[in-house]
Every structure is written in structure tokens, then in C-alpha cells.
Amino acid sequence: MSGGFRSRAAGRRQEPKRPTGFAEQQKQQKQQRQQKQQKKQPEGTGRQRYSVKSRPASIGDAPREAAFETVLRVTRDGAFANLTLPGLLRERKITGRDAAFATELTYGTLRTMGVLDEVIGANSSRPVAQINPEVLAALRLGAYQVLYMRVENHAAVDTSVRLVEAANQDKAKGFANGVLRSITRTPVEEWLAKFDRNHAHPEWIVKSFAAALGDAAEAELDSALKADSERPIVHLVARPGEITAEELALTTGGRQGKYSPYAVYLEEGDPGQLQEVRDGLAGVQDEGSQLIARALAEVPVDNDQGRWLDLCAGPGGKAALTGAIAAIDGAHVDAVEVAPHRADLIRKAVGNLPVTVKVADGRDPGLEAGSYDRVLVDAPCSGLGALRRRPEARWVKTEDDIAELNTLQSELLASAVNLAKPGGVIVYSTCSPDVRETRGIVDKQKALGNVEELDARPYAMDNVGEGPSVQMWPHRHGTDAMFFAVLRKLP
Numbered sequence: 001m002s003g004g005f006r007s008r009a010a011g012r013r014q015e016p017k018r019p020t021g022f023a024e025q026q027k028q029q030k031q032q033r034q035q036k037q038q039k040k041q042p043e044g045t046g047r048q049r050y051s052v053k054s055r056p057a058s059i060g061d062a063p064r065e066a067a068f069e070t071v072l073r074v075t076r077d078g079a080f081a082n083l084t085l086p087g088l089l090r091e092r093k094i095t096g097r098d099a100a101f102a103t104e105l106t107y108g109t110l111r112t113m114g115v116l117d118e119v120i121g122a123n124s125s126r127p128v129a130q131i132n133p134e135v136l137a138a139l140r141l142g143a144y145q146v147l148y149m150r151v152e153n154h155a156a157v158d159t160s161v162r163l164v165e166a167a168n169q170d171k172a173k174g175f176a177n178g179v180l181r182s183i184t185r186t187p188v189e190e191w192l193a194k195f196d197r198n199h200a201h202p203e204w205i206v207k208s209f210a211a212a213l214g215d216a217a218e219a220e221l222d223s224a225l226k227a228d229s230e231r232p233i234v235h236l237v238a239r240p241g242e243i244t245a246e247e248l249a250l251t252t253g254g255r256q257g258k259y260s261p262y263a264v265y266l267e268e269g270d271p272g273q274l275q276e277v278r279d280g281l282a283g284v285q286d287e288g289s290q291l292i293a294r295a296l297a298e299v300p301v302d303n304d305q306g307r308w309l310d311l312c313a314g315p316g317g318k319a320a321l322t323g324a325i326a327a328i329d330g331a332h333v334d335a336v337e338v339a340p341h342r343a344d345l346i347r348k349a350v351g352n353l354p355v356t357v358k359v360a361d362g363r364d365p366g367l368e369a370g371s372y373d374r375v376l377v378d379a380p381c382s383g384l385g386a387l388r389r390r391p392e393a394r395w396v397k398t399e400d401d402i403a404e405l406n407t408l409q410s411e412l413l414a415s416a417v418n419l420a421k422p423g424g425v426i427v428y429s430t431c432s433p434d435v436r437e438t439r440g441i442v443d444k445q446k447a448l449g450n451v452e453e454l455d456a457r458p459y460a461m462d463n464v465g466e467g468p469s470v471q472m473w474p475h476r477h478g479t480d481a482m483f484f485a486v487l488r489k490l491p
């Protein structure tokens with residue numbers, strides 16, 4: 001065997017394997033990065049940013065170069081694709097079809113990374129975990145073009161090998177060329193049938209969705225996974241008191257939403273450039289999140305004194321909407337957030353609305369117990385319901401994350417119950433459908449006997465499950481897979 005890759009026959013595995021230990025590698029790399037950063041950086045500095053100095057040589061193909069650098073930064077440095085790529089496109093003035101190609105290539109490669117690694121592994125003499133990060137990034141891009149974009153094989157292989165060379169990995173050119181050529185010798189359908197059985201989802205996430213769908217899983221699991229791999233359209237929120245959804249739809253060329261009275265769907269365009277968003281009249285917010293913020297304000301509460309609390313408020317999407325509703329209702333929102341930089345984001349989001357931001361741990365925020373009419377716990381969670389928005393996330397998260405979060409979620413909900421007045425309402429929500437983070441936490445609180453659960457379905461759309469809580473889904477509603485339950489504190 002030459003060139004460091006396996007022949008097709010030798011490369012075939014007998015049994016499909018679980019996706020490579022990508023999440024494990026990411027965890028180790030994250031720990032190493034954190035240790036390095038602690039040594040190098042002064043306190044308070046954030047994630048690594050793109051630096052022009054580290055840019056590889058040009059191959060005369062700007063979209064693929066931008067895709068390569070983004071994939072590399074995400075996989076090697078822990079950057080976020082949705083922050084890195086738009087910056088590169090802007091900086092290099094990549095627009096129109098080139099920008100669309102770069103976006104599809106980058107996000108698609110990251111979203112299908114586990115599948116691509118299986119295919120690369122089946123054609124490489126070296127385990128994927130031992131391939132140099134630059135070479136692996138180029139291989140993943142090449143494999144994605146061959147398997148999912150149907151780019152001509154020679155173009156996919158040739159540009160990827162040139163990326164390897166441009167990244168100063170000359171010695172690996174033959175290896176990269178051999179792996180990719182080996183992939184092209186088997187029909188695409190065979191690779192996908194073997195390794196992409198669940199619309200590019202790790203097995204544990206498939207199981208989590210199936211458990212959340214319950215009896216509907218047999219009929220709907222495939223559509224749920226498929227919808228979770230499609231790019232969502234932008235949802236705008238028209239802030240009540242500032243602009244109506246009808247006006248916002250007219251001025252932005254969008255469509256009014258189906259479920260939230262504040263929602264507008266934007267099929268294309270950069271929402272950050274909209275004047276209404278810049279002026280704070282509107283924001284970007286999933287329609288499901290809008291319904292949750294609205295539910296907090298709408299559930300009847302006797303003798304509502306207008307003392308509302310958002311216990312996990314950063315970066316402030318729901319605080320801004322509840323703040324706008326509070327302004328109309330003559331209420332006031334206290335917004336608690338443990339991370340100071342996220343508290344700054346809340347301040348920006350809420351502007352002059354009647355919202356007071358407090359940096360504190362929601363489990364013991366130093367606020368008066370038994371005093372709030374309405375409390376929202378939009379709990380820190382695995383984010384499994386919003387995987388569409390961060391293409392790499394499904395391969396970075398692990399099931400262990402959920403167990404770690406469960407304790408915090410329970411403690412935050414218990415604190416919210418303590419802060420609510422008797423007869424007050426507590427809304428518990430997650431952007432995850434995983435039952436351990438949703439019903440599991442609510443049922444545990446109910447078992448303590450100090451709350452009753454109300455039917456949350458009147459505050460949402462149809463087809464949200466058996467109740468009393470609400471589970472939304474991308475494949476049913478076009479929203480993120482948001483969950484919420486409504487509790488009332490017993491006297």
C-alpha cells in the first residue's frame with residue numbers, strides 16, 4: 001500500500017462503528033486550551049479570535065479557503081462557526097454565490113463531521129484521531145464535497161490537496177490525495193447508507209429525541225432528525241410597544257409568524273443589518289422562545305404586583321421581550337445572570353425597558369424570598385433543541401453534559417419556587433427536548449409538594465404533546481425544540 005491510505009477493499013470495515021471519539025478529543029483539546037489560556041491571557045479575555053497572521057497561503061479559491069480556516073478554527077481552537085465564518089466572508093469581501101458556497105461547505109462539513117470521519121477512517125491507514133488538524137480539515141472538506149455536494153471528484157480532491165499544501169503540510173499531500181481518491185472509488189450512496197443512518201446525528205442524540213417523542217417516535221423520529229439538519233430561517237421578534245409584527249413584516253419583506261403575535265419570518269438577508277434591529281425595535285429570536293416569554297406574562301396570577309423575575313437571563317432575548325410586555329403592563333423585571341459578560345449583553349438587549357440586571361448566582365441571588373409574582377427559569381441546558389444553529393455542536397456535546405447540568409437545573413428551579421410568592425407562577429424552560437432536562441426536573445420539583453403544574457398548552461400552538469407541559473419541534477412547528485412547563489406555588 002502506498003501513500004498512507006488503504007485500498008478500497010482493505011479499507012472497508014465489517015461493521016459500521018460508532019462515530020470517532022471526536023467529542024472526547026474536543027474535551028481534551030478544550031482542557032489543554034483552557035490551561036494554555038490561563039497561563040497566557042489576562043483574566044476576562046474570551047475565546048480565540050481569527051488572526052490574519054495565521055492565515056495559510058492562498059490557493060486562489062477564496063470560498064474554500066474561508067471554509068478551511070473556519071473548520072480548522074472550530075475543530076482545533078474551539079471557535080464558533082457562526083461567528084468565525086461571517087467575519088471571514090466580510091473581511092475578504094466574499095459575497096453572492098461564493099459566500100453561499102463557502103457557507104454550505106463550512107456548515108455542512110461541520111454538521112456531518114462524525115459521518116465524514118467514519119468515511120475518512122475507512123480509507124486511511126492512520127486513525128482519524130492521529131491525523132494532523134490541518135490535513136484533517138482539508139480531508140473533511142473534500143469528503144463533504146464528494147459525498148454531499150456532488151462537486152466533481154477531481155475538483156474536490158485537487159482543491160483539498162492544495163489546501164494541505166498551502167497549510168505547509170507538503171509531506172501529507174500524497175496521503176490526502178490517496179484518502180480522497182479512495183473515497184471516490186465507491187459510490188456515494190454506499191458510503192451514506194453505511195455511515196449516515198440518522199441524518200448525521202450521534203447515536204445518543206437519536207436516542208434522546210426518540211425518548212422525547214415517546215409514542216410519536218416511530219412515525220416522526222426520521223423527520224425530527226432530518227429537520228434538525230436543515231438550516232433554520234431567521235425569526236425576528238417585533239417588540240411590543242415599539243413596532244407590530246405586521247409593520248415589521250412590511251418593512252423587512254418578511255412574513256408574519258404563525259404562532260407568536262410578535263414573530264416575523266425572514267427567508268434571507270443579514271438581520272444584523274436591519275434598521276429595526278439596530279434601533280432595538282426588533283430582535284432575532286426563535287418563535288418558540290417568544291411564546292415562552294409571553295406565557296410568563298400571560299398566565300393568570302391573583303393580585304399581580306408587577307414583580308417579575310428572569311433567573312437565568314443572559315444574553316437577554318427573553319428579558320427584552322418580557323421587559324417590553326412589562327413596560328405595557330406597568331410591571332418590572334429583575335434579570336439575574338451569573339456571567340458578567342452575559343449580563344452586559346442583557347443590558348444592551350433591554351435598553352431603557354423596565355429591567356434591572358443583577359450579576360448573581362440564581363441559586364442564591366440575594367433577592368427577597370416569596371416576593372415575585374412571576375419567575376422564569378430558562379435553565380442552562382445541553383442545547384439539544386437548537387442544534388440547527390451551531391452545526392458543530394452535535395459532535396462536541398456529550399451525554400455526560402446532561403448529568404452535569406441536571407443538578408444545577410434542579411437547584412435553579414428550587415430557588416425560583418422559593419423566590420415566587422404563594423400563588424405566583426414559575427415557568428421552567430429549556431432549549432432541549434431531553435426528558436432528563438425537561439420532565440425529569442419538573443417532576444422532581446413537583447414531588448416536593450410545594451407546587452402544582454398548570455396546563456401550559458393554551459400558551460403555545462397545537463400538537464405540542466400530551467401536556468401539561470409543552471414540547472415544540474423543528475419538524476412540527478419550525479421552532480427550536482423548546483420545552484416549557486408552568487407551575488404555581490402552593491400557599
Ligand SMILES: C[S@@+](CC[C@H](N)C(=O)[O-])C[C@H]1O[C@@H](n2cnc3c(N)ncnc32)[C@H](O)[C@@H]1O
Pocket residue numbers: 289311312313314315316317318319336337338339342360361362363378379380381
Ligand atoms: C439558556 S440561557 C438563558 C437564555 C436567555 N433566557 C435568553 O432568552 O436570552 C441560560 C443562562 O443561564 C446562565 N446561568 C448559568 N448558571 C447560572 C446560575 N447559577 N445562575 C444564574 N444564571 C446562570 C448562563 O450563563 C446563561 O446565560
